[in-house]
Amino acid sequence: MGCAMNEWNQLLSFAQQTSLGDVPPEVVARAKLILLDSMGAIIHGNQTEEVRQFATMHAASDGVPVLGLSILVPEVIAAMANAQGMVSQELDEGNVYAKGHPASHILPALLAVAYRQNSAGAPFLESFLLGYEISARLGHAIRLKPAIHPHGNWAMVGGSLAVGKLLGWTGEKLAQALAMSASLPMVSLWENAFHGHRIRDVYVGVVNAVNTLVPSLVSAGYTASLNGFQAIFDGILGEGLDWEKAVSRLGSEYFLMKNYFKELSYCRYCHSPIEAVAALIQQESIDWKTVRRIDVYTYRAAAQLNRQTVENAFAAKFSIPAAMADWLCQRYPELDAEALAKKIFVHEDAAIEAKLPAERNSRVVVTLSDGTVLSHYQVGAKGDPQHPFQEDDVKQKLLDLAGPVIGRDRCFRLIDVCLNIERHDVDYLIRLCIGP
Structure with a gap:
């Protein structure tokens, strides 16, 4: 215009x-x-x-x-x-x-x-x-x-x-x-x-x-x-x-x-996928050492953050695979962050893109070595208007x-x-x- x-x-x-x-x-x-x-x-x-x-x-x-x-x-x-x-x-x-x-x-x-x-x-x-x-x-x-x-x-x-x-x-x-x-x-x-x-x-x-x-x-x-x-x-x-x-x-x-x-101390585009993984942890007993691959489906802008190998810790904040691997390794120190990041694949999803700008969602699918498939659809992330911080959270x-x-x-x-x-x-x- x-x-x-x-x-x-x-x-x-x-x-x-x-x-x-x-x-x-x-x-x-x-x-x-x-x-x-x-x-x-x-x-x-x-x-x-x-x-x-x-x-x-x-x-x-x-x-x-x-x-x-x-x-x-x-x-x-x-x-x-x-x-x-x-x-x-x-x-x-x-x-x-x-x-x-x-x-x-x-x-x-x-x-x-x-x-x-x-x-x-x-x-x-x-x-x-x-x-x-x-x-x-x-x-x-x-x-x-x-x-x-x-x-x-x-x-x-x-x-x-x-x-x-x-x-x-x-x-x-x-x-x-x-x-x-x-x-x-x-x-x-x-x-x-x-x-x-x-x-x-x-x-x-x-x-x-x-x-x-x-x-x-x-x-x-x-x-x-x-x-x-x-x-x-x-x-x-x-x-x-x-x-x-x-x-x-x-x-x-x-x-x-x-x-x-x-x-979370990562680019906002990483938050919804990480919270999807957090939800899976709450729902399922997962041996993360047996993960074959993790597929992340998200909107177009976030799908750019798809690099599995990063140069340093700052670059990891702008990579969904590296950020997710880092977050998981903080909870499971026995995991290898670099190896795990190479198993995480990011995809653009047209249906999720269509939800913008009101919702910035993601769907995470975890496939284990025995063929088990676990999935979670995450609407936004904590701090979003759908999941707002309260005053005490900010304090x-x-x-x-x-x-x-x-x-x-x-x-x-x-x-x-x-x-x-x-x-x-x-x-x-x-x-x-x-x-x-």
Whole structure:
């Protein structure tokens, strides 16, 4: 469909005219849970050696904290480092309808700018929520080319909107902030994830860095066209952009409510097949050493994750055979992960594909050496809208991820601050997350 400025104007008007008080309480509550979950993912992920080294190289006597570390860096580096840490362990939230990870493209830059602006919690939360909503809607409207990973492209528009909203921008100035970021997406390839290259994390880092710079670029007089977004996602990085999907039921239906939280440290496409295996374990007594083969049937995008041999542990997060074998070996240490992965075969299933986007399902068929065949059909995965995390699940995940870094006492304070962010400021939120 052609690019219609009418749709962009609808999205901009919604973002400018909507305040936190206009948003249904359950949506505000979910935004707070996403904030809490994301803080845990950042603190935990920033212990990754690459993030530590990157932050240390840019350490300064004054600046913005890198969460989970005791390092101050310039604002742009803080946004970049915290973003790279947030996605580094595949534990950040995502969105079923957006087909990607809105929060990781918004929160790190927004935190850095809000810290420098001494922002109160309420406008910070409002900006995050509205930036997320716009990002999720654009992600839903776009169909990326199969080779393009959703990191570092469409969701960055919500990041610039959130930053602009926090700064009080309206009208043409806010429109230019969106146009600027919409013109600067990354050409992010699945190929790098499949082969275990952490440039895949840097895609998200770069767009957060860009969104800390967008205010000064716009203020300096640089301009861009919103029409560029259409050209990029309806021909270069994408195969189609349906603007009606971006604005349908805007203000009455919140795509933020279609987010998911992650329990397993693998690409989301691996979760449903692994949970199918977990269900079989509950139902049957299986000697996994006697497995002849495991066939996984899933939707097209997930079926790309079919490599049976991977280069490293990071690549294993983007392979259904390697991730499933790793998960099984954690429970049955006597198994050989590499040998088991070579027995796992992934297939595209048209009937499962047809269930998208509401359900991301899988069917797993286990064939044993004696000819026994066991099968389970799994609807989605834990954390999906069909199997939602409860508030206590998100709290426990925060304790598990951040507790070893900042201690349980500070974790409990962080939980209280995130769930009552309107009564606090961003400076206090961030200082709770500084590492030892």
